[in-house]
Amino acid sequence: MENSIKNQVQQQFARNAEKYVKSSGHAKGEDLAWLVTCSKADETMDVLDIATGGGHVANALAPLVRHVTALDLTEEMLNIAAAFIRGNGHTNVGYIAGDAERLPFSDASFDLVTCRIAAHHFPDIPAFVHEAFRVVKPGGKLLLIDNVAPENESLDQFYNAIEKHRDPSHVRAWKKTEWISLLEQTGFHVEMMVSFPKTFEFQDWCERSALPEKEAAILEKNMLEASMEIRDFFRIRTHEAGGMFSFSGESVYVQAIRPI
Numbered sequence: 497m498e499n500s501i502k503n504q505v506q507q508q509f510a511r512n513a514e515k516y517v518k519s520s521g522h523a524k525g526e527d528l529a530w531l532v533t534c535s536k537a538d539e540t541m542d543v544l545d546i547a548t549g550g551g552h553v554a555n556a557l558a559p560l561v562r563h564v565t566a567l568d569l570t571e572e573m574l575n576i577a578a579a580f581i582r583g584n585g586h587t588n589v590g591y592i593a594g595d596a597e598r599l600p601f602s603d604a605s606f607d608l609v610t611c612r613i614a615a616h617h618f619p620d621i622p623a624f625v626h627e628a629f630r631v632v633k634p635g636g637k638l639l640l641i642d643n644v645a646p647e648n649e650s651l652d653q654f655y656n657a658i659e660k661h662r663d664p665s666h667v668r669a670w671k672k673t674e675w676i677s678l679l680e681q682t683g684f685h686v687e688m689m690v691s692f693p694k695t696f697e698f699q700d701w702c703e704r705s706a707l708p709e710k711e712a713a714i715l716e717k718n719m720l721e722a723s724m725e726i727r728d729f730f731r732i733r734t735h736e737a738g739g740m741f742s743f744s745g746e747s748v749y750v751q752a753i754r755p756i
Contacts, residue, residue, distance in 0.1 A: 527641050527692045530749055537561045541607040546596045547614030551577030558586035567594045597623035604633045612641040616669040625682050632754050640750040645669045654726050661715050663705040675750055684752035692747045698740035716740045
């Protein structure tokens with residue numbers, strides 16, 4: 497089952513790699529600026545960017561640190577990220593195809609480990625967190641950003657269901673409380689969690705994952721016919737002429753340190 501999910505992830509991102517590099521939600525965003533500021537990155541640091549995707553975190557940190565290792569499961573995604581980062585003149589980034597849940601690095605190899613808008617694609621998030629803890633140096637930090645599900649169970653189920661419908665490689669967005677519990681049980685000390693509202697424009701959201709029109713129509717119908725509680729919570733908005741325009745979700749920045 498785990499291998500099947502990872503194959504889905506590779507197929508999905510290989511087909512749509514270019515879209516993720518250009519996606520404004522991935523390329524920009526308050527959360528990315530926040531990560532860079534809070535990283536306190538300096539020229540002595542070695543950084544690992546897990547599931548680098550379009551390479552936006554690696555690209556943003558490269559001018560500030562000694563070296564960045566950009567890791568991704570999908571070769572096509574790595575190639576696109578490398579072209580993007582090299583095109584910006586950064587030469588201190590290495591690219592490795594690898595699994596977030598089985599990192600090919602020695603213990604305590606990195607000063608910073610980052611992972612942005614990716615963990616909801618991982619079949620085994622506890623394995624990813626344990627690996628991040630293993631490879632970061634004592635005193636080093638994990639800087640994590642991901643979409644999160646509401647604490648309310650029915651709202652959680654709705655959010656994860658629509659994400660899975662849009663993108664079959666989606667596994668599950670975790671709740672904030674789940675992240676804190678797992679990180680602390682693994683050995684990290686959670687220093688900070690900051691929430692960011694996210695607005696998803698429906699058409700762009702569907703096109704980025706190459707969702708067929710027929711499936712997008714079914715998804716749109718399901719969202720528009722959801723309960724008033726769900727429509728209000730996710731701020732589901734329609735065009736004046738009808739049809740989905742946008743909805744709102746949430747992402748968080750989590751900063752966790754491995755104690756010395």
